[in-house]
Amino acid sequence: EVQLVESGGGLVQPGESLRLSCAGSGFIFSSFEMNWVRQAPGKGLEWLSYISGRGTTIYYADSVKGRFTISRDNAKNSLYLEVRSLRAEDTAVYYCARSDGGSGNYFDYWGRGTLVTVSS
Amino acid sequence: EIVMTQSPATLSVSPGERATLSCRASQSVSSNLAWYQQKPGQAPRLLIYGASTRATGIPARISGSRSGTEFTLTISSLQSEDFAVYYCQQYNNWPPTTFGQGTKLEIK
Numbered sequence: 268e269v270q271l272v273e274s275g276g277g278l279v280q281p282g283e284s285l286r287l288s289c290a291g292s293g294f295i296f297s298s299f300e301m302n303w304v305r306q307a308p309g310k311g312l313e314w315l316s317y318i319s320g321r322g323t324t325i326y327y328a329d330s331v332k333g334r335f336t337i338s339r340d341n342a343k344n345s346l347y348l349e350v351r352s353l354r355a356e357d358t359a360v361y362y363c364a365r366s367d368g369g370s371g372n373y374f375d376y377w378g379r380g381t382l383v384t385v386s387s
Numbered sequence: 388e389i390v391m392t393q394s395p396a397t398l399s400v401s402p403g404e405r406a407t408l409s410c411r412a413s414q415s416v417s418s419n420l421a422w423y424q425q426k427p428g429q430a431p432r433l434l435i436y437g438a439s440t441r442a443t444g445i446p447a448r449i450s451g452s453r454s455g456t457e458f459t460l461t462i463s464s465l466q467s468e469d470f471a472v473y474y475c476q477q478y479n480n481w482p483p484t485t486f487g488q489g490t491k492l493e494i495k
Contacts, residue, residue, distance in 0.1 A: 312423075312431065312474055312486040326482040362430055372478040373421035375442065377430035 269293040269376045271363050276381030283353055283385075289346040289363030289378055297321070297341035300366035302374060303348045305359040313359075316348065317372065353385045389413050389477050393487035399495040405463045408490045410475035412456040419479035422451055422460045425489075426471045434473075435460065462492075470494050 275287040289301070303315040316337040317326040325337055336349040346363050360382050364374035390413040400406045410420070418438040423431035433442040435451035438458060448463045462469050475487040 311488045312476075314482075314484045314486070317482065328483050367433075367436065370436065371419055371421075372481055372484050373419075373433065373436045373476060374423075374431070375433050375436075377432070379430050 269365070271365065271376055271378035273361065273363055273378045273381035276361065276383045278384045278386065279353055280387050281354060281385055284349070284351040285353065285383060287348040287350065287361055287381055287383070289348075291344045291346065291363075291365070294365075296339075296344040299368055300372070301339060301346045302364045302366060302372070303335075303337060303346075304362045304364050304374070304377075305357075306362070306380075307356070307359040310359075315361075317366070318346070350383070353383070355385050357383060358385045359383060388483060389416060389480050389485050391475055391477055391485050391487035393473075393475060393490045395490060396488070397491045397493060399493050400465055401495045402465050402467060404465055404495075405461065406465055406469070406492055408460040408462075408473050408492070410458040410460070410487050412458070412477055414480075415456055416477040416479035418453055419477060420451075420453065420458050421476045421478065422458075423474045423476065424469075424471045425474065431474060465492075467494075 270292045272290045302317045318337045338347045360380040362380045363378045365376040367375040392411045394409045420438045422435040425431045438453040439451045452459045472489045478484045
């Protein structure tokens with residue numbers, strides 16, 4: 268069974284940083300492209316970042332470029348998102364999502380998300 | 388960036404009836420369009436990709452179609468578990484891949 272489990276969220280003050288993690292299981296992690304998507308409270312879905320299976324290709328949404336860094340460790344079946352200089356508008360549930368291997372960048376499996384709250 | 392516009396924002400339908408949800412792209416996305424269902428407190432669930440292909444385990448009463456830049460998600464004979472928020476996503480021109488703002492399907 269494919270599983271994605273996020274961790275690392277919490278309450279932080281504006282300007283602080285966090286490292287979010289996503290542990291994958293039930294599939295060959297290195298064979299799949301991965302993404303981060305967030306959802307602010309009561310709002311819709313916002314794609315943030317993509318990383319290829321080997322980590323050689325990376326994309327970011329303009330809204331987070333320069334502040335967020337995506338990475339992966341295939342030996343640990345893990346995906347990461349380093350989030351820096353956090354702002355109130357970064358408050359959201361952050362999901363990791365798997366791309367459906369070659370058919371296009373839509374997301375066939377999602378984790379349950381980790382909540383990041385930015386507040387003083 | 389391609390803008391995806393969903394309508395209506397809220398749709399009220401009685402159980403057993405049909406629901407029709409719309410999604411319009413600001414420019415051509417070919418058939419590179421996915422639909423997701425999200426229930427409160429849960430992650431989104433993939434329903435449809437390629438505009439009309441059902442994902443694994445999705446029942447046949449859920450279907451997707453395309454006409455140019457207009458996409459439709461149809462749920463026939465609504466059941467209690469179908470009441471949720473639905474999002475469309477284009478993955479033709481990316482980055483960025485973009486989502487619609489969502490349609491809430493509620494019980495009438």
